[in-house]
Amino acid sequence: MEKGHDYLVALAGNPNTGKSTVFNALTGLHQHVGNWPGKTVARAEGSFKHTGKRYKLIDLPGTYSLLATATDEEIARNFVLFAHPEVVVVVVDSTTLERNLNLVLQVLEISNRVVICLNLMDEAARKGLKVDAEQLSRDLGVPVVPTVANMGKGLNDLVKAIAGVASGAISTSPHRFALKPEIRKALDEVTPYVKKVVSDLPNTRWITMRLLEGDARIRKTLENGDLASLATLNQHVSIAKSTEAEVKELFDRVQIAASSIRESLHDHIVSSIYADAEIIASKAVTKTGAPKIDMDAKLDRILTSRIMGFPIMIALLMGIFWITIEGANIPSQLLAEGLFWFEDQLILLFRWFGAPEWLEGVLVHGIYRGLAWVVSVMLPPMAIFFPLFALFEDFGYLARVAFNIDRFFKWAGAHGKQAITMCMGFGCNATGVISCRTINSPRERLIAILTNNFVPCNGRWPTLILMTTVFVAPMFPSAVSSIVAAAVMAAITLVGIFASFIISAVLSRTLLKGESSFFTLEMPSYRRPQVFRVLYTSLIDRTIKVLYRAIVWAAPAGAIIWILGNVYVGSESLMTYLAGILSPIGLLIGLDGIILLAYIAALPANEIIIPTIIMGYMGASMMTELESMAGLHALFVTQGFTVVTAVCLMLFSVLHYPCATTTHTIWKETRSAKWTLLSNLIPLVVAFLVCFVVAQSARILGFG
Amino acid sequence: MIKQKLEYETLAEIKVGQRAEVVGLLVEGLTRRRLLDLGLLPGTEVRAVMESPLGTPTAYKIRGSIFALRLEDASKIMVKPLR
Numbered sequence: 001m002e003k004g005h006d007y008l009v010a011l012a013g014n015p016n017t018g019k020s021t022v023f024n025a026l027t028g029l030h031q032h033v034g035n036w037p038g039k040t041v042a043r044a045e046g047s048f049k050h051t052g053k054r055y056k057l058i059d060l061p062g063t064y065s066l067l068a069t070a071t072d073e074e075i076a077r078n079f080v081l082f083a084h085p086e087v088v089v090v091v092v093d094s095t096t097l098e099r100n101l102n103l104v105l106q107v108l109e110i111s112n113r114v115v116i117c118l119n120l121m122d123e124a125a126r127k128g129l130k131v132d133a134e135q136l137s138r139d140l141g142v143p144v145v146p147t148v149a150n151m152g153k154g155l156n157d158l159v160k161a162i163a164g165v166a167s168g169a170i171s172t173s174p175h176r177f178a179l180k181p182e183i184r185k186a187l188d189e190v191t192p193y194v195k196k197v198v199s200d201l202p203n204t205r206w207i208t209m210r211l212l213e214g215d216a217r218i219r220k221t222l223e224n225g226d227l228a229s230l231a232t233l234n235q236h237v238s239i240a241k242s243t244e245a246e247v248k249e250l251f252d253r254v255q256i257a258a259s260s261i262r263e264s265l266h267d268h269i270v271s272s273i274y275a276d277a278e279i280i281a282s283k284a285v286t287k288t289g290a291p292k293i294d295m296d297a298k299l300d301r302i303l304t305s306r307i308m309g310f311p312i313m314i315a316l317l318m319g320i321f322w323i324t325i326e327g328a329n330i331p332s333q334l335l336a337e338g339l340f341w342f343e344d345q346l347i348l349l350f351r352w353f354g355a356p357e358w359l360e361g362v363l364v365h366g367i368y369r370g371l372a373w374v375v376s377v378m379l380p381p382m383a384i385f386f387p388l389f390a391l392f393e394d395f396g397y398l399a400r401v402a403f404n405i406d407r408f409f410k411w412a413g414a415h416g417k418q419a420i421t422m423c424m425g426f427g428c429n430a431t432g433v434i435s436c437r438t439i440n441s442p443r444e445r446l447i448a449i450l451t452n453n454f455v456p457c458n459g460r461w462p463t464l465i466l467m468t469t470v471f472v473a474p475m476f477p478s479a480v481s482s483i484v485a486a487a488v489m490a491a492i493t494l495v496g497i498f499a500s501f502i503i504s505a506v507l508s509r510t511l512l513k514g515e516s517s518f519f520t521l522e523m524p525s526y527r528r529p530q531v532f533r534v535l536y537t538s539l540i541d542r543t544i545k546v547l548y549r550a551i552v553w554a555a556p557a558g559a560i561i562w563i564l565g566n567v568y569v570g571s572e573s574l575m576t577y578l579a580g581i582l583s584p585i586g587l588l589i590g591l592d593g594i595i596l597l598a599y600i601a602a603l604p605a606n607e608i609i610i611p612t613i614i615m616g617y618m619g620a621s622m623m624t625e626l627e628s629m630a631g632l633h634a635l636f637v638t639q640g641f642t643v644v645t646a647v648c649l650m651l652f653s654v655l656h657y658p659c660a661t662t663t664h665t666i667w668k669e670t671r672s673a674k675w676t677l678l679s680n681l682i683p684l685v686v687a688f689l690v691c692f693v694v695a696q697s698a699r700i701l702g703f704g
Numbered sequence: 705m706i707k708q709k710l711e712y713e714t715l716a717e718i719k720v721g722q723r724a725e726v727v728g729l730l731v732e733g734l735t736r737r738r739l740l741d742l743g744l745l746p747g748t749e750v751r752a753v754m755e756s757p758l759g760t761p762t763a764y765k766i767r768g769s770i771f772a773l774r775l776e777d778a779s780k781i782m783v784k785p786l787r
Contacts, residue, residue, distance in 0.1 A: 064741050064742065065741035067737060067741060095768065096767065096768030096769045097768075098743075098767050098768060099743055099766075099767040099768055099769055102741065102743065266736070266737060266740065267740065267745075270740040270741065270745060271745050271746075274743055274745055274748075297753070300753070300754050300763075301754070304754050304755075304756065304757060305757065306757045307757075309756075309757040310757060403756050403761065403763065403772050404756055404757055404758070405756075405758070406756060406758070406760070406761050406772070406774070407756060407758035407759065407760055407761075408758075410760070410774055416761070416772070416774075517735075518731075518734070518735040518738055518739075518777050519774075519777075520738070520742065520771040520772060520773055520777075521761070521763075521771065521772040522769060522770065522771055522772075523763050523770040523771070523772060
């Protein structure tokens, strides 16, 4: 058993309390992010050293409570209950102490060794609140450390408190909330039997309460030791030893005791907790005069206003796109130049070795060139988009976006947070699909996953940009052509968003029928984004991971495309041959055989669609691109390209099936062959249908 | 008695800027737990702080934090409007 640490520390807290800031500040770069075993809830763990001891820190999912039965709450409470962390740190938002004490009092119920991190003290001061940490510590019976984690204030004291509680140097006497006599009586009846089953918990009252309430998950955990997930963490697990008979006896006792009080036990417990929380908070918090100006309320009045809310939202989104596209141009070009220069060196190397021509072809002109293309097209926009986007996320604006447009999602039977997952999809659909994890009801989460692909990711922007600038914009006088191009781009994007809503609505009324589940969107306080952390997480977690996945998938595609162009059937290349077969279908939907073939061959990465199409049109033997717009226009026109083809290609690009990376991600997130298949079939049908209707209508109306 | 009944409304009827006191929850099961966990207990004061440009959801200040609730969810919370 590898045990690379002396103490295990769990980090709990409500969402938006700066918990991950505390985590990052304590662990620095000594951390890694994975999933909770068998769950799609992200799990970060890290470590830090203090006076020669090594502390392993586990970041639990942010929750408001441990009482409800959502997966993230279950993970948090199972860890605190059964993994025996030496210390549980609860990060608390000092501006809303009373609410946060709900979780604190529940944790104090489960664990004796607790440290409270009273975070966001600066914000509290700004809001005219003075929080007395010592008073709070006296009332809660555990150390309370005031911090401003994003400025690094108080963290040394926090580490000292953790170390003290871990070693036992600081003793604690946790506050236990008061309960009504009849509930206490019922608890006392069952407690001895709980103790038989769960022998080494400091306090079994909480588990007893859960059992009396009929918490099926806790029952199941005790019954069959659903602790595989904890066992894989190499943690000591305590309840596996109890016999079946002991468990059965416990459940019988529970049933008897519960019959008297089950009715409204949950209400009683929550009221008891909040009653204590109110008292404790009122003693600890004093208002030092009214807050100067409520900046949050002011900003909210503007950002969610009936008149300005939508224009600001659209302008900001457009701004992000514009900066991404403009900013990516030069780095993309430089990257491409560098990577293609390296390709030339590779060729020299291959020739020097006297490698056979086909090997050079597959490896250099196929795989390497495909990769170079994907990297140079994909990396710069993602490295710009994701950090920009994360800044808005950190600032607290995305919650307002969800708030502004929730009504559409309500109409579609979808979750309000789907707004955020869709925004993420603009960067990369695979990332968008992963972000659907924040939606904690399974039905709405699936809807969000299945429809994310209709949001055009930045791998598809180049196709859209090229088509608008080469075919649509020149039809208008040059004075307005760039505005027209932007408008066309926006319109195509709207088609995608629209499709996303329609399909969500259809799914929620057919395959994924059901009550829309209750949810709340928290509107966190606006906060100055932490630029460094944002850069780190958005570059490492999003950009690099996405790029890696794309590279893995793009390599074989490069090889296949090269083979298509260089293996001959009679006098024509495989590519021309296959394109000939696909041509009738292609023409039916306003495209042609080469485009369809490119979409099949370039399934792994949308970035290489255009180079593949050009290669097909030129009859060239490798993916290529033309320098001038005029040359490109001429080439496309000789192949029978019209404005209708351009429009259909853009529609197809937005509506077609997800790329291989995204499909793979959907599989990993759903673990369902059915939903993965549907996630491809639905867009395929939609894309064919829409393009068919557009192409045929245009033909009847006499275009193209 | 009758007069008292008329004093109760659902949270959905509370206008932006208005305050109300929670009287009870009209739901059972998981939704009830979620609402309770937010601190929506009888006696809790709630204020409607803003409304989405599209009319719903509405955001409420509940024990210091702001949460948006959809119309149909807010209509499951019985409240007594405060002047």
